[in-house]
Amino acid sequence: MDTLNQRLRNLPSVDELLKTETVQKWQAQYPRTLIVKAVRDGLDNIRSEIIKSQHSNLSIGNITETAYKLLIKSTTYNLRPVINATGTVIHTNLGRAPLSQRSVEHIMTIAQGYSNLEYDLAGGMRGKRYSHIKNIIKDITGAEDAIVVNNNAAAVLLCLSTLAAGRQTIVSRGELVEIGGSFRIPDILAQSGSILREVGTTNKTRISDYEFAINDNTGLFLKVHKSNFKTIGFTEEVPIEELVELSKKYTIPVMYDLGSGCFIDLKPYGIHTEPTVQEIIANNVDVITFSGDKLTGGPQGGIIAGKTQYISRIQSHPLTRALRVDKFTLAALESTLMEYSDIEDALKNIPVLNMLFTSAKILKERAVKIKKLIKKGQPNLDIEVISDSSMAGGGTLPEQEFPTFVVSIKPSNLSVNAFETALRLSDLAIIARIKDDRIILDARTILDNQIKITADSVIKIINQGGYK
Numbered sequence: 001m002d003t004l005n006q007r008l009r010n011l012p013s014v015d016e017l018l019k020t021e022t023v024q025k026w027q028a029q030y031p032r033t034l035i036v037k038a039v040r041d042g043l044d045n046i047r048s049e050i051i052k053s054q055h056s057n058l059s060i061g062n063i064t065e066t067a068y069k070l071l072i073k074s075t076t077y078n079l080r081p082v083i084n085a086t087g088t089v090i091h092t093n094l095g096r097a098p099l100s101q102r103s104v105e106h107i108m109t110i111a112q113g114y115s116n117l118e119y120d121l122a123g124g125m126r127g128k129r130y131s132h133i134k135n136i137i138k139d140i141t142g143a144e145d146a147i148v149v150n151n152n153a154a155a156v157l158l159c160l161s162t163l164a165a166g167r168q169t170i171v172s173r174g175e176l177v178e179i180g181g182s183f184r185i186p187d188i189l190a191q192s193g194s195i196l197r198e199v200g201t202t203n204k205t206r207i208s209d210y211e212f213a214i215n216d217n218t219g220l221f222l223k224v225h226k227s228n229f230k231t232i233g234f235t236e237e238v239p240i241e242e243l244v245e246l247s248k249k250y251t252i253p254v255m256y257d258l259g260s261g262c263f264i265d266l267k268p269y270g271i272h273t274e275p276t277v278q279e280i281i282a283n284n285v286d287v288i289t290f291s292g293d294k295l296t297g298g299p300q301g302g303i304i305a306g307k308t309q310y311i312s313r314i315q316s317h318p319l320t321r322a323l324r325v326d327k328f329t330l331a332a333l334e335s336t337l338m339e340y341s342d343i344e345d346a347l348k349n350i351p352v353l354n355m356l357f358t359s360a361k362i363l364k365e366r367a368v369k370i371k372k373l374i375k376k377g378q379p380n381l382d383i384e385v386i387s388d389s390s391m392a393g394g395g396t397l398p399e400q401e402f403p404t405f406v407v408s409i410k411p412s413n414l415s416v417n418a419f420e421t422a423l424r425l426s427d428l429a430i431i432a433r434i435k436d437d438r439i440i441l442d443a444r445t446i447l448d449n450q451i452k453i454t455a456d457s458v459i460k461i462i463n464q465g466g467y468k
């Protein structure tokens, strides 16, 4: 047995490794600096493994293999596409809303060159970046005016900062929610410089509670969509209409943080809990905010719509500059909103809406297609298509069940957990769920052009007995 020192001394040098045929070949494809770094880091890895005495294989091949893995890693994007097989449509961890084809094309066109982002083509002078989406938001929602910022959390912060800094904001205790782990209404309120005046109780708030809390320093009434949370049983909340009435009586503005922002009446689809943005605006609410990428199905963004007198104050607040959207967001939002000029087009072309309302027939066909492809490569696999239910996600429609069809798999040669890991580590990662000790691939969020690669990955993993 060699001593530790001898084994370390026997390691080849970086130069020797660089001269090997294997490493020489990499030069055709990868920059030399990255190759040198990978070889050096690979050697370091082997060296520390030797010191921890976990490694005795000192072959050059072994070192170059380690270096090659590092080289591939250093030349692969960290942010990359995945296959969402969870069935959760607005998946917060997986990038929320996929964009429509039209949006992708518009972003590309705008990204490749210059644009009239802040240029008024008719006047030949400086223009406003918000002008590109203002009219279309007005047309869809019926609002007098609108602007957009980076996300809905930013929209809420900006509105509160403009309308209620240094003054009290009256909010129902039942609506002091936390959304998405870090967005808490009381914290955002504090950050804006407004003073929280909570009224009512967790389960019940009446209009008299709001009225009783009004004083000389009241700046705003705030209503918040509970989004990911529901109170059931002995409950009471004040409808927005009543809050608007109270706000007019005392000339105190009322703001509604809608969260999801839905433009289409979803009652025909069995969804009775989501008011449309148009309905809320028609109720004479002064300011509303909602996300660009929840039910709207566009890019991440925070849309603020409402009365001109408030929107123009919001627009000239210094925070607006800090929270402003870039040209990609504007391109994606404008093109998404254009789909809404025809409801049928919107339901077909906006992926979030399309996936939420895909018919059971199509979901079943897709699941069966995946199953058949997998069966072809793995005839003995325990695999079946069963009905299940998927979720909207993103804190949207939390109570709503979306009946779906899934491919359910139980491999015999590896554990369900090892299978799930291997799917995740595939070249094109597949994110699946585990249920009753089986892997579930939900057909709802697997795009048609991902069916084949999903099946191929499953076959390959089972052939190899896991991630290799």
Ligand SMILES: *Cc1c(COP(=O)(O)O)cnc(C)c1O
Pocket: 151, 152, 153, 154, 156, 179, 180, 183, 224, 225, 226, 227, 228, 257, 258, 259, 260, 290, 291, 292, 301, 302, 394, 395
């Ligand atoms: C989701 C949500 C937010 C935060 O929106 P982001 O776009 O994620 O910043 C704020 N308020 C409500 C009611 C929400 O549902």
